[in-house]
Amino acid sequence: MPRPVAEASRRVLVCQGAVCRERGGIEARHEWLLAARGRSLVVVPTACLRFCVQAPVSIVYPDRVWLPRLTGDRVREVLRAMDRGWLENVAGAIVVRSDGGDGPGDNGE
Numbered sequence: 001m002p003r004p005v006a007e008a009s010r011r012v013l014v015c016q017g018a019v020c021r022e023r024g025g026i027e028a029r030h031e032w033l034l035a036a037r038g039r040s041l042v043v044v045p046t047a048c049l050r051f052c053v054q055a056p057v058s059i060v061y062p063d064r065v066w067l068p069r070l071t072g073d074r075v076r077e078v079l080r081a082m083d084r085g086w087l088e089n090v091a092g093a094i095v096v097r098s099d100g101g102d103g104p105g106d107n108g109e
């Protein structure tokens with residue numbers, strides 16, 4: 001049974017917009033869903049996050065870490081980093097601080 005969002009320590013937003021889906025976002029979502037089993041993690045599909053040039057994109061909250069070009073085969077790498085507290089050190093990760101607006105860019109440009 002899926003974990004209620006309020007009980008999970010982390011939420012992963014996985015873009016399911018057209019560009020992300022075309023570039024591996026469907027597989028990324030599938031891998032996140034498999035990874036969520038037994039973890040305090042909820043996977044939330046989203047519409048376009050306006051960062052299409054870096055598709056497929058996932059965002060981890062409350063860490064506020066954007067993960068560009070996160071294909072399904074990289075999800076395990078991210079999970080290992082997450083378990084070790086190194087999420088911010090994943091290659092390509094962008095940390096968006098609370099004063100940083102809505103994200104890393106308007107459609108990545």
Ligand code: FES
Binds near residue numbers: 015019047057
């Ligand atoms: S479709 Fe995913 S960022 Fe635009």
